[in-house]
Amino acid sequence: MPDAPDVVVRCVDLSISHGGRTPRVVDGVTFTLYRGGALALMGPTGAGKSSLIALLAGADQDVRVAGGTAEVAGIPVQGRGRVGRARRYVTGYLAQRAGADLPARMTVSDVIGDPISSRDRRVNQRALAVRVAGLLDELQLPLGAAHKYPYELSAGMRQRVALARALVLQPRLLVADDVYANLDPEVRTTVHDAIQRRRRDQGLALLMATNDEDAVGGFDADVLVMRDGHTVAYGHGMNDLLWTPDGREKTAP
């Protein structure tokens, strides 16, 4: 039976390997993320959070489904070509180190507009500039930053540029690896508000890898705790987690 339209991500007994060469770095994970919802993947380093995020974002061809299923907006993540493009169109991706890894030779406005201009060469440049300016303003980046290059910006500004790029296509899903990386408290609020506005107004769903309990609370997120590729706890927020029998015995995130 097809998923209800408000299901944005569905993973069922999902296992992941890198290039099919390595053992399963994610093993038997099941969850559903709904329109407007937020889910935090938590757990120690090496738990598999980034691999899961990269798979759902379609960001790394080397990260493969080794078992089970994963769908974004009803589109299987294994799909390549046109299917893969359709899935990436509805998914904004904020990678680990996204701010540090911005393309060095593009201006900020080209970086932010790239998800649109690389898909449609005949895009209305004026409309695109307006959309980019709106994102700069919303994320409290000076309008003058549009013509600068990433190396001319602070780490916190680069992180916001990366977020603007992830949001420019008005995605149904934002996949974020450490959403608050390099942000001071005041700018965190700006980023938080921009994401919450889209959850409320557009039904954006947020999937984030984080061990930041403030982020979990701030986004009122569900939590899936992973260890060694397995789910060891699941629930809402930090205080309402249902642990698997051996999950609590080791250190919580």
Ligand SMILES: Nc1ncnc2c1ncn2[C@@H]1O[C@H](COP(=O)(O)OP(=O)(O)OP(=O)(O)O)[C@@H](O)[C@H]1O
């Ligand atoms: N390119 C790769 N090739 C092979 N194995 C990899 C690759 N990238 C990660 N792994 C392995 O996959 C497992 C999960 O790593 P992953 O980065 O997904 O965990 P994580 O929970 O995101 O950790 P962190 O919080 O440090 O980012 C680890 O054992 C890691 O060594």
